[in-house]
Amino acid sequence: MxxxxxxxxxxxxxxxxxxxxxxxxxxxxxxxAALACAVSAQxxxxxxxxxxxxxxxxxxxxxxxAEHPLVASLRALRRLAFSPGxxxxxxxxxxxxxxxxxxxxxxxxxxxxxxxxxxxxxMALTGPALPGAALREVVDxxxxxxFDVVADPGAEEAxxxxxxxxxxxxxxxxxxAALGDQHVCTAVNTCFRxxxxxxxxxxxxxxxxxxxxxxxxxxxxxxxxxxxxxDGADTAVKPECL
Numbered sequence: 001m002x003x004x005x006x007x008x009x010x011x012x013x014x015x016x017x018x019x020x021x022x023x024x025x026x027x028x029x030x031x032x033a034a035l036a037c038a039v040s041a042q043x044x045x046x047x048x049x050x051x052x053x054x055x056x057x058x059x060x061x062x063x064x065x066a067e068h069p070l071v072a073s074l075r076a077l078r079r080l081a082f083s084p085g086x087x088x089x090x091x092x093x094x095x096x097x098x099x100x101x102x103x104x105x106x107x108x109x110x111x112x113x114x115x116x117x118x119x120x121x122x123m124a125l126t127g128p129a130l131p132g133a134a135l136r137e138v139v140d141x142x143x144x145x146x147f148d149v150v151a152d153p154g155a156e157e158a159x160x161x162x163x164x165x166x167x168x169x170x171x172x173x174x175x176x177a178a179l180g181d182q183h184v185c186t187a188v189n190t191c192f193r194x195x196x197x198x199x200x201x202x203x204x205x206x207x208x209x210x211x212x213x214x215x216x217x218x219x220x221x222x223x224x225x226x227x228x229x230x231d232g233a234d235t236a237v238k239p240e241c242l
Contacts, residue, residue: 036081038125039094042118043074043081046101049114050074070104073097094122095134099141109155112147116162123169132178135170139183142166143190157205160194164212167191171219184220191216 050071074097081094101107101115119138123130142163167187170176179187191213198209 035094035125039122040078040081042121043078043097046098046111046114046118047071047074049110050101050107052110070097070101070107073100094126095119095130095138098122099137102141102145105146107147109147109159112145113155113158113162116142116145116159116166119166120162120169123166123173128174130173130175132175135173135175135179136183138166138170139179139187139190143186153201157198157201160198160201160205161208164191164194164209168212168215168219171216176219177223184223188216188220 050068077094077097098115098118101111102119104111107115123138145159145163147159167190170179171184171187191209195209195213198205
């Protein structure tokens with residue numbers, strides 16, 4: 001049963017529910033103000049986790065922590081989000097600080113999980129404005145993700161789930177056609193490794209990883225009609241010599 005329609009006053013339309021990610025009706029591009037606020041919020045969330053869990057090899061005080069490259073890049077991103085020239089530069093630059101945190105070996109499981117969550121939110125909001133080169137960079141960063149295995153198995157499983165979610169975001173993105181064979185194979189291989197690794201994890205992790213693998217395969221087979229067209233940026237995968 002649906003909800004009853006609220007009574008309306010003559011000349012006044014009821015307020016419609018806004019979509020979770022507002023976009024301009026013209027070209028599907030994200031609203032600049034919404035994108036700036038979302039990027040700033042995600043950067044602040046990752047910074048909060050970094051202050052608690054990031055290791056600073058050169059300094060242990062607050063001044064040294066503020067000079068850490070990962071912290072500095074996120075603060076620069078927050079300044080860029082509200083700068084006058086942000087609308088044109090933000091979609092391509094918004095992912096780089098989070099990708100640096102994903103690649104960093106100094107980030108623990110909590111920082112890596114928060115960075116992957118931020119990637120998911122920013123990619124969902126940018127949509128068509130996200131170029132194919134950024135998707136390829138995301139796949140490479142997720143494939144090279146490194147984090148400390150902590151005693152808490154839940155933290156490790158959270159990172160693995162975020163990795164699968166990010167790979168699905170890349171293959172579902174509007175610019176996914178720009179992913180060449182090499183990056184698609186990298187995404188599938190990374191997902192397969194996570195599925196194999198989740199065999200010794202909890203039941204939720206096992207079910208989530210298998211579901212993600214199925215969805216990834218569906219995305220790949222959905223591109224079968226495009227085989228033979230020059231839509232990928234990198235060349236076809238070369239067979240290895242035995």
